[in-house]
Amino acid sequence: MKVIKVSPNIYKIETWFMFKMSAWIVTVEDGVYIVDTGMSFMGKKILEEAEKLGNLKAILLTHGHSDHVGGLKKILEIKNVPVFSHEADIKYMEGKEPFPGRKKAQSLVQPGVVQPLEITNGNLQDIDDLTPIHTPGHSPGHVVYYHKKDQVLISGDLFTSKNGQLRKPMAMFTSNMDEAIKSSYVIEDLKPNIVSICHGNDVKEPYKQMKNYLATYS
Template sequence: MKANQVSEHVWSLKIWMLIPVHVWVVADEDGVTLVDAGIQSMAKGILRFIEELQAGPLKRIVLTHGHSDHVGAVEQILKVNPVPVYAHQIEIPYMEGRLAYPRRKKAVSSIAEGITQPLHADESGNIQPIGGLTPFFTPGHSPGHVVYFHEKDQVMLAGDLFTSKNGNLKRPMSIFTADMDEAVRSSSIVQRLKPKRLEVCHGNPVFQPAEQIDSYIQNYVTTPSR
């Protein structure tokens, strides 16, 4: 597993599984937040990296969504560090196997019931900051997909809202995306927040991604993919 420092407070950990799979470690005043948990074989490497980083204990795991390549190491990590795990409340019944993900024939559990709790939201439904990160609801790839924005470092951890190639934003993988139209609409969060750097699970970083959003959306309108 390869570690790379993304910014002052953020590191990416990458493993190859035919395609790259990234998770992110965020160090802030109260300790460490793990964003996504990759595949099961990453568990030992994630725990070792956090220990060697010496930035404080693992305090929580936050998930962009519940697909198996984003939650695979959760249960192994919890055996060593029993910390809270958070996801959007809409996503939890899908990842626990109580509902079938859209375009899937049947419900399949990617994480045991009772492990994950909803991200905290105010009375208006706005998700509250957590561990130095602000979550934003970006459905489409999955019903409860979220991205996490580190405002201090101006880094967006975008999960599967996009893929990327050669520094360019690309659509999420269509075979695993519930609603591509919705996913493309959700991409407007990049224009709103204008991060300096955007990280995706499957691909390389994209710098100044807001400069690409208009053409990204327009390209989808002219060459839709279902």
């Protein structure tokens, strides 16, 4: 597994398992956050890398798919910290219902382990330096995390990328592609300097590609 420094406060842990798989570590003044936990074999290594950088405060999830929550169990066995995701994905992770478009429900986390991100006046509340933004489509509760100081958008599976170009998320794992394409407007709103992508290389100045992206996919 490779550790890539994305920006002053953000690190990406990257490996290869059929395709690129990533998770992130975000440093804040008094500790660190893990964003996504990869496949189960990645959990321990992600925690080790996180703890080199500071005391783990919480785990944040972009969404509930198995390649993002797989490492959770291993991490929680060693370190008991709170875990948050958008409320809409929790019932799928807990195996109460299959993700939209899938046949079988899959129990990926113990009920009650993942707590909903707090919402105030219709917006998800900031967690330290990270602003979660609901970007449904890839899954109903997909969120991205924006780090304003570093101008980095941790984008989970909102996009993939190839040769420096943004691509749409993987179709076979995406609940509602039209909605996912609409959610990409978050790039126009925030104009991040870097969009960090789970299953692909990060893309610089992604807002410069949005016209083209939307023309191609919407």
